[in-house]
Amino acid sequence: MTCSGKLVSRSDAPALSIVVPCCNEQPSLRELHGRVTAVCRRLALAPYEFLLVDDGSTDGTWPLIRELAACDPCVVGIALSRNHGHQLALTAGLSVASGARIFVLDADLQDPPELLEDMLAAMDRGADVVYGVRRHRAGETRFKRWTAAGFYRLLNRLSDVPIPVDAGDFRLMSRRVVDVLLRMPERHRFIRGMVSWVGFRQVPLPYDRAPRVAGESKYPFVKMLRFAFDGITGFSAKPLRLAIWLGFGMTALSIGLIVYSLVSWLCLGAVRGWTSLLASVSLIGGMQFIVLGLIGDYLARIYEQSKNRPLFVIRDIVSAGRGDGRGAGDETRRDAAEGSR
Ligand code: UDP
Numbered sequence: 413m414t415c416s417g418k419l420v421s422r423s424d425a426p427a428l429s430i431v432v433p434c435c436n437e438q439p440s441l442r443e444l445h446g447r448v449t450a451v452c453r454r455l456a457l458a459p460y461e462f463l464l465v466d467d468g469s470t471d472g473t474w475p476l477i478r479e480l481a482a483c484d485p486c487v488v489g490i491a492l493s494r495n496h497g498h499q500l501a502l503t504a505g506l507s508v509a510s511g512a513r514i515f516v517l518d519a520d521l522q523d524p525p526e527l528l529e530d531m532l533a534a535m536d537r538g539a540d541v542v543y544g545v546r547r548h549r550a551g552e553t554r555f556k557r558w559t560a561a562g563f564y565r566l567l568n569r570l571s572d573v574p575i576p577v578d579a580g581d582f583r584l585m586s587r588r589v590v591d592v593l594l595r596m597p598e599r600h601r602f603i604r605g606m607v608s609w610v611g612f613r614q615v616p617l618p619y620d621r622a623p624r625v626a627g628e629s630k631y632p633f634v635k636m637l638r639f640a641f642d643g644i645t646g647f648s649a650k651p652l653r654l655a656i657w658l659g660f661g662m663t664a665l666s667i668g669l670i671v672y673s674l675v676s677w678l679c680l681g682a683v684r685g686w687t688s689l690l691a692s693v694s695l696i697g698g699m700q701f702i703v704l705g706l707i708g709d710y711l712a713r714i715y716e717q718s719k720n721r722p723l724f725v726i727r728d729i730v731s732a733g734r735g736d737g738r739g740a741g742d743e744t745r746r747d748a749a750e751g752s753r
């Protein structure tokens with residue numbers, strides 16, 4: 413199914429959907445189910461739906477999800493046809509979720525489900541997104557912590573929208589945010605950045621990240637690097653335009669070199685051919701970079717267009733006649749289409 417497809421009708425939509433992508437998480441699932449159920453019971457959240465997305469696991473994750481679904485009517489099991497990766501598994505879960513609020517967390521319990529209470533309270537106070545910000549990251553190597561810290565800071569320098577530092581996908585989102593998110597059809601998904609792009613009121617909730625309850629991280633270094641690259645290329649076209657600045661720099665430098673070589677030729681009697689060679693090589697180099705930067709700029713425009721995101725998202729419309737405070741969600745496409753005329 414596509415990411416905008418809906419499987420569940422909205423007429424009997426629950427107040428809360430909990431979405432968890434799972435890849436070979438059999439050892440954590442029972443504890444996850446127990447803790448999530450306890451939180452939902454304590455907060456009297458029923459009816460809620462607990463969506464467990466099996467992302468092509470090769471252990472007993474799917475049979476266990478089926479077992480949980482058979483004995484707990486709140487559990488909805490979704491099995492992907494193969495491993496599609498964390499971000500797509502999460503997107504699949506979001507596309508099936510029908511709740512008014514959507515809570516996303518990992519299966520390994522690194523993000524405590526008990527924080528749902530604080531997140532719901534922040535949303536009651538008017539937030540559309542409450543995202544967890546990692547204060548402490550227990551059980552993660554110093555290397556991972558440093559590279560993650562460096563990456564988020566670099567991403568923020570390059571990105572056109574501010575993306576929170578040290579925040580993962582652990583968050584509570586309102587229906588209208590998820591509706592806009594599902595209308596962003598880009599294939600390389602960096603969901604935490606896409607949520608920032610959507611806008612509305614987003615508030616942080618600092619927390620200490622626990623170690624995994626079982627199993628190993630599914631993000632080895634190379635996968636992490638690819639994910640980081642998706643983040644940068646998905647949210648910034650600046651690298652494509654870099655060449656133009658290099659070109660201007662080189663051209664300015666070459667003009668200085670030309671002056672220097674002319675002075676050398678006139679005053680010092682430089683070797684025949686050296687002046688013209690130096691001048692032409694440096695000038696052509698600068699020109700080439702400028703042209704490359706121009707091509708990069710056009711390419712960036714095509715790339716941005718091809719992502720097919722909504723042009724803008726309306727938060728509210730107010731007028732004496734129709735102060736209905738309609739959100740962005742259902743209006744976005746039409747507004748975007750009108751905006752593009
Ligand atoms: N995950 C997934 N598909 C994958 C890799 C990971 O659904 O291909 C899930 C995984 O089961 C977990 C979440 O994504 O629930 C985050 O993965 P992990 O805990 O390995 O990442 P880390 O916390 O180490 O960054």
Ligand code: MG
Nearest residue numbers: 518520522624
């Ligand atoms: Mg984890």
